Amino acid sequence: xxxxxxxxxxxxxxxxxxxxxxxxxxxxxxxxxxxxxxxxxxxxxxxxxxxxxxxxxxxxxxxxxxxxxxxxxxxxxxxxxxxxxxxxxxxxxxxxxxxxxxxxxxxxxxxxxxxxxxxxxxxxxxxxxxxxxxxxxxxxxxxxxxxxxxxxxxxxxxxxxxxxxxxxxxxxxxxxxxxxxxxxxxxxxxxxxxxxxxxx
Numbered sequence: 001x002x003x004x005x006x007x008x009x010x011x012x013x014x015x016x017x018x019x020x021x022x023x024x025x026x027x028x029x030x031x032x033x034x035x036x037x038x039x040x041x042x043x044x045x046x047x048x049x050x051x052x053x054x055x056x057x058x059x060x061x062x063x064x065x066x067x068x069x070x071x072x073x074x075x076x077x078x079x080x081x082x083x084x085x086x087x088x089x090x091x092x093x094x095x096x097x098x099x100x101x102x103x104x105x106x107x108x109x110x111x112x113x114x115x116x117x118x119x120x121x122x123x124x125x126x127x128x129x130x131x132x133x134x135x136x137x138x139x140x141x142x143x144x145x146x147x148x149x150x151x152x153x154x155x156x157x158x159x160x161x162x163x164x165x166x167x168x169x170x171x172x173x174x175x176x177x178x179x180x181x182x183x184x185x186x187x188x189x190x191x192x193x194x195x196x197x198x199x200x
Contacts, residue, residue, distance in 0.1 A: 029096075030066040033105045034133070036096040037140070054085040061088055069096065103143040106134045110156060118161040121198035127159060128195040131188045138184075147184040156187060164194055 024046045029039045047060045058080070062073045069092060076088035109130055116123045138144045146152060157168055168190060172182050 026064050028064050028066045029069050029092075031068050031096065033096050033101050034109075036092075037102070037137075040093070040097065054082040055080045058085040058088060061085070061092075065092070099141045100143055102137065102141050103146075106130075106137065106141075106144060107146075107152075110134070110152075110159075113159050115159050116161050118163060120161070121195070124161070124164075124191070124195045125199050128188075128192045131156070131184075131191060135185060135188050153182065153184065153187055156184075156191075160191070164191075167194070 024042070026042055026046050027035075027039060029036065043061070043064065047057060047064075051057060051060075058073075058077065062070060062077060065073050072091050072095060073088045076084045076091070078084075079087065113127055113130065114123075116127060134144060134147060138147070147156075157165055160168065168187070171186075171190060175182055175186070
């Protein structure tokens with residue numbers, strides 16, 4: 001009898017602890033492909049775990065989308081069934097959760113990034129954060145592996161201040177001497193380190 005009682009006490013403490021946690025806030029998704037995976041995960045945790053009612057889920061889906069995504073969801077509002085909700089969610093995932101579109105958005109952002117001047121520490125930090133986001137997405141977006149190619153490594157390096165381009169070439173030369181392949185991860189770490197120094 002003591003064991004079930006102890007388990008009940010633990011569960012009661014967990015429920016109380018959860019009740020005291022700050023409430024999650026769900027942002028409105030307005031069509032930025034790069035923010036969609038995180039937004040979808042938050043929606044599932046905050047809304048889908050709270051209610052199983054497809055009507056409520058669908059109306060929350062409409063409430064927490066804006067612009068083109070909301071227009072897309074609007075087409076399913078009259079279908080107040082589980083099928084209607086799932087169809088609306090699948091339409092969003094097809095439009096904004098496509099791995100190739102996410103990959104293209106990252107690559108477009110890298111290519112559109114203006115070359116960083118030697119004194120632009122803020123720009124270097126911003127570029128570093130973009131590359132870190134790319135790196136974090138590589139496990140789920142396999143097509144981002146192309147960032148490991150010489151073509152994209154050179155494009156990224158070309159955005160750096162001239163003195164950092166020289167430093168990176170020295171680093172590459174040292175890696176080649178040890179027969180180590182140069183990859184995106186090493187370049188990101190290098191840029192992050194230099195951005196940290198520049199903004200210290």
